[in-house]
Amino acid sequence: MSGVPSTCSALLRELRTSPWVPQYNEADVQKAIDEIDELRTHAHSVAHLDSFSDDDPAWTSTLTAEIQIYTHARACLIAYATCRLSKIMELRWAVGGELPAANRALLSPAELKFADAYDGVLAEYMGAVGGGLDLTNVASPPKELYVGVRVERSAGAVVLASGQVLQLNAHERHLLRRADAEPLILQGLVEHCQQ
Amino acid sequence: MSAFDQMVDDLLAEEEKVPCEFLHESHHLGWLDDDGDGDMLASGAKIELPVYLASELLRGNHVDVLTPQCFGPQTRNALKADPDVVNLRDKNEFFFAHGLRVAELTPDDEGLPKVLADAFEARYRRMLDTCLTGSDGDPGGLTHRLSSTESKLFRTGLAGQRDYQRWKAGQAGRITACDMIRHARKRQRCAPLGQSSTPA
Numbered sequence: 381m382s383g384v385p386s387t388c389s390a391l392l393r394e395l396r397t398s399p400w401v402p403q404y405n406e407a408d409v410q411k412a413i414d415e416i417d418e419l420r421t422h423a424h425s426v427a428h429l430d431s432f433s434d435d436d437p438a439w440t441s442t443l444t445a446e447i448q449i450y451t452h453a454r455a456c457l458i459a460y461a462t463c464r465l466s467k468i469m470e471l472r473w474a475v476g477g478e479l480p481a482a483n484r485a486l487l488s489p490a491e492l493k494f495a496d497a498y499d500g501v502l503a504e505y506m507g508a509v510g511g512g513l514d515l516t517n518v519a520s521p522p523k524e525l526y527v528g529v530r531v532e533r534s535a536g537a538v539v540l541a542s543g544q545v546l547q548l549n550a551h552e553r554h555l556l557r558r559a560d561a562e563p564l565i566l567q568g569l570v571e572h573c574q575q
Numbered sequence: 576m577s578a579f580d581q582m583v584d585d586l587l588a589e590e591e592k593v594p595c596e597f598l599h600e601s602h603h604l605g606w607l608d609d610d611g612d613g614d615m616l617a618s619g620a621k622i623e624l625p626v627y628l629a630s631e632l633l634r635g636n637h638v639d640v641l642t643p644q645c646f647g648p649q650t651r652n653a654l655k656a657d658p659d660v661v662n663l664r665d666k667n668e669f670f671f672a673h674g675l676r677v678a679e680l681t682p683d684d685e686g687l688p689k690v691l692a693d694a695f696e697a698r699y700r701r702m703l704d705t706c707l708t709g710s711d712g713d714p715g716g717l718t719h720r721l722s723s724t725e726s727k728l729f730r731t732g733l734a735g736q737r738d739y740q741r742w743k744a745g746q747a748g749r750i751t752a753c754d755m756i757r758h759a760r761k762r763q764r765c766a767p768l769g770q771s772s773t774p775a
Contacts, residue, residue: 383609384625389590392583399754426603441601441637448631456586463579470577474753527750561750568752 384449385419387412388456400471401464404488412457419450468495472502476516476563514541517562527561529554529570538564584723588669592623593677595638626676633680640680642687645670651690658697663722670722671695698725706732 387408394402423446426432432439468491471479479495487495506515535548540560548569556564564570597620604616607624624632632638645666653661663670671691678687698721705717706729721729741747751757 383607384628386590389587392587396580396583396587422603437599437635437637438601440635441597441599441632442603444631444635444637445601445604445607445628448628452586452589452625452627459579459582459586463583466577466579471753565750566753568757571752572750574746574749 385412385415385453387415388453388460391460392456395460395463400483401467401486403486404464404491406488409457409460412453416450416453416457419446419453423447423450464491465494469498472498473516475567476514477567480567514559514563517541517559522558525558526555527558528573529556529561529565530573531570532568535569538569584669585672588672588676588723589627590625591667591669591673591676592625593629593643593680594621594641595624595629595632596621596641597638598636601637626673626680630676630680640677642681642684643667643673643677646674646677646687646690651686654690654694658694659701660720661694662720663725664720668723671724695725699728702729703732705729706736 391405391408391412394405423443426439426442426446434440464487468479468487471483472495478499484492484495506513509515531548531550531552531554534550537545537547539545540556541563542557542560544560546554546556553573554570561570561572565572597616597618600618601616603614605614608616608620608622624638629638629640633640650661650666667673674687674691678684678691681687702717702721702725718726718729738747741749
């Protein structure tokens with residue numbers, strides 16, 4: 381090892397520069413955990429050496445440095461995991477439905493499990509408080525009941541919140557109830573067009 | 576910008592380095608020094624250490640912290656002469672956050688806090704001006720000169736201005752796809768066909 385290990389900060393930088401979350405970096409996370417483990421074991425063994433002395437700054441500085449480095453690395457790793465989870469929850473509210481496939485592809489298996497479980501508890505909660513009310517819908521007060529939408533790309537048939545089935549063919553225009561249209565717009569399937 | 580994004584920025588700012596001089600030798604710390612050899616870190620060794628580490632070692636009286644070059648006389652003079660044109664991102668991405676930490680660790684250096692405060696004030700005015708009066712875009716390459724804190728403020732200002740323009744144009748009620756989805760789709764469109772986005 382030479383210099384302070386930087387795997388954890390590389391993970392955070394990657395997270396910081398991506399629009400949502402970057403592809404889950406299994407290899408680097410494992411490498412970071414190994415680095416932390418190595419330093420922790422080393423600090424532990426130093427403290428139990430026969431020659432170790434509490435009063436000798438040559439020894440206490442070693443312990444201070446190693447403990448600080450692995451504590452910081454651990455904080456970074458926890459931040460990496462927590463931040464990703466918070467972004468998963470944020471996106472669930474933003475799209476008002478299951479995560480799109482392009483986003484799901486970036487997650488680790490454990491994170492996918494979390495996303496599905498979060499989806500489940502949110503659905504359960506919305507069923508309990510409003511008898512099936514979609515809380516993620518209508519984020520701002522509506523001005524009109526119906527909105528005009530334009531289909532960007534064909535996306536097959538979708539089932540609307542009102543139970544109707546709508547065929548989405550490219551470049552078609554539809555007039556939909558606002559509650560039906562909003563999730564489709566948020567998910568980027570159709571575009572809102574205004575008069 | 577959520578609380579978690581702020582946390583990530585704070586952690587990264589703590590990793591910015593400051594030059595330290597060891598006041599005594601240390602066992603088993605030779606690996607901290609790229610040029611050093613052996614297990615023992617010699618007394619008087621000069622190493623660049625992350626701020627979080629330097630502050631703890633300073634508290635234990637193990638090291639002396641010196642002022643990093645990016646806060647040296649050259650930068651200070653440039654900031655005094657014309658704060659607007661100095662490229663702070665090149666000097667240090669977290670210039671102000673790091674500067675405040677360095678000021679804490681080097682209490683003898685009394686000039687630094689004032690330099691930071693004056694520079695921030697002057698640059699903030701210019702930035703606000705650009706956000707509120709400029710059209711979309713980046714006049715004079717301003718955003719390339721901003722530190723991380725400034726760039727966040729700049730983006731917030733720009734978004735506020737854009738929302739106001741939308742409201743004025745009667746577009747405020749328009750529903751749009753959420754940002755994260757739009758970004759993901761742009762990336763998909765840019766990726767060449769037949770090439771998967773995940774490395775093999």
